[in-house]
Amino acid sequence: MAIQSVGVIGAGQMGNGIAHVFAVAGYDVLLTDISREALDKALDLIDRNLERQVSRDKISAEDKAAAMARLKTTQTLSELGQTDLVIEAATERETVKQAIFEDLVPHLKPETILTSNTSSISITRLASRTDRPEKFMGFHFMNPVPVMQLVELIRGIATDDATYRALHEVVEKLGKTAASAEDFPAFIVNRILMPMINEAVYTLYEGVGSVSSIDSAMKLGTNHPMGPLELADFIGLDTCLAIMNVLHDGLADTKYRPCPLLTKYVEAGWLGRKTGRGFYDYRGDEPVPTR
Ligand SMILES: CC(=O)CC(=O)SCCNC(=O)CCNC(=O)[C@H](O)C(C)(C)COP(=O)(O)OP(=O)(O)OC[C@H]1O[C@@H](n2cnc3c(N)ncnc32)[C@H](O)[C@@H]1OP(=O)(O)O
Ligand SMILES: NC(=O)C1=CN([C@@H]2O[C@H](COP(=O)(O)OP(=O)(O)OC[C@H]3O[C@@H](n4cnc5c(N)ncnc54)[C@H](OP(=O)(O)O)[C@@H]3O)[C@@H](O)[C@H]2O)C=CC1
Structure with missing residues (x-):
């Protein structure tokens, strides 16, 4: 057909x-x-x-x-x-x-x-x-x-x-x-991408870097078009958290534990670009890091 x-x-x-x-x-x-x-x-x-x-x-x-x-x-x-x-x-x-x-x-x-x-x-x-x-x-x-x-x-x-x-x-x-x-949790792209984004949130949570330093480190240091936190805001933090939960539940491995800071942003309704605020605040002319 x-x-x-x-x-x-x-x-x-x-x-x-x-x-x-x-x-x-x-x-x-x-x-x-x-x-x-x-x-x-x-x-x-x-x-x-x-x-x-x-x-x-x-x-x-x-x-x-x-x-x-x-x-x-x-x-x-x-x-x-x-x-x-x-x-x-x-x-x-x-x-x-x-x-x-x-x-x-x-x-x-x-x-x-x-x-x-x-x-x-x-x-x-x-x-x-x-x-x-x-x-x-x-x-x-x-x-x-x-x-x-x-x-x-x-x-x-x-x-x-x-x-x-x-x-x-x-x-x-x-x-x-x-x-x-193959049909396993998060398939190929998100099996690899989402733990990286989650790790970037842990890097922020543990104070290893600020939002700006984490994003510029990954953009300038690894030639990614967007930093991981900017990308998380672009995807939607609710979607990122949902994917981490599917990985965590589906593969039963603690390495997929969603970062508590990611959970907190989602609970605040700070879902990224689509709600005007996530790791950056988009309500002004330029995005402003929230940490
Ligand atoms: C979560 C999941 O399940 C899976 C996923 O999707 S994971 C997310 C995967 N996506 C990524 O990783 C995106 C990473 N970011 C990028 O590749 C780039 O930043 C980007 C393509 C989004 C923007 O690129 P940029 O160079 O900063 O911006 P910009 O110049 O405005 O756009 C690049 C081109 O895309 C076009 N474009 C951007 N958004 C567009 C849209 N929504 N519709 C049509 N065209 C668009 C622009 O017109 C521009 O075209 P030219 O090359 O002809 O000039
Ligand atoms: N964001 C991304 O980068 C990517 C997302 N995906 C996947 O695509 C899907 C959509 O994501 P995304 O577009 O980002 O999400 P959004 O939050 O931008 O959009 C979801 C839309 O679905 C609507 N909706 C909710 N329930 C229903 C329903 N019962 N019937 C019809 N519409 C409904 C929502 O309405 P309302 O707002 O009123 O609830 C909203 O308009 C998800 O499965 C996501 O995992 C895949 C690849 C990339």
């Missing part, structure tokens, strides 16, 4: 980036969220990010108009049942994702492929709660989606070859590169 239409669940930073790249690649996109405000903000952001690509000659003004025309939003989850491919990109919480799949499954066409953009949660476990574990996969995009080349493809224990091949083809049509990962 040729995939032509795509449903995206969750209009946060990942959902809007995923909707953006699929619309540019010629797919009809239906984006849903529980909040109308999130949908309106996502449409506005996609428009601005497409404009940025036009201004840098990455796409033409006609491509932008065509992409915006292919993009629709709805607050009714069941409407996504008629699409060929569904990508769930809601909050990184297993109960939230399971509830979404439970509500959606009765409305799905039999041939629809179901995927999750989860950063860490077991694909086999998510798939087992649906009516189609063989047509279920982890489809893990990186942030910011329009810029990052990689998509991790994660097969659950029951995923069939046809589903894997179909998603591999989609990745190629998007002009991105796939890397296959």
